[in-house]
Amino acid sequence: MSSTYKIPESVLVVIYTPELDVLLLERADKPGFWQSVTGSKDTLDEALEVTAQREVMEETGIDTRSHLLSNWQLANVYEIYPTWRHRYAPGVTQNKEYVFGLCVPRSTSVTLAPREHLGYQWLPLQEAADLCFSASNAEAILQLPQRCKI
Structure with missing residues (x-):
C-alpha cells in the first residue's frame, strides 16, 4: 500500500472522567460533526496502543x-x-476501528489541534452519545459504565 494512502485500521479513544463525563471534539473538516479521538495507524506495524497514545x-x-x-x-x-x-x-471501502478508553480527571487541560478540531466539550454520557455522528462512537460511549476501570 502506498504511503500516500491512509491505512484502513484506526483507533477510537473514548476519553472520560471518573464521573463518566465524556470529551467530544468537533471536526474542523466537518463542522457540527462531534466525535471522540480517532486516527489511523501511521505504519502497518505500529502497535494499536502507540496509535492511541499518539x-x-x-x-x-x-x-x-x-x-x-x-x-x-x-x-x-x-x-x-x-x-x-x-x-x-x-x-478500500471499509475500516477496522479498535476501541480504547482513557480515564482522566475533569480538570485535565485540553489543547486542540486547530487543523483537526474547532472545539471541545465535556458532556454527560447519554448527551455525548446522542451528539456523536458515528454510530460506533456512540455505542462505545454507552458501554462506558460496563467498560471503565475506575
Missing part, C-alpha cells in the same frame, strides 16, 4: 502515560464515509 496527544495534548488507557479488546468494521474515501487506496 492520536490522543496530537488531538488533545493529553499524555496518556499519566492516566489509565485501556484497550477494550473491541473492534468495529464500518463503511468509510464516501466523503473520506479518497484518503484510502482505490477500492
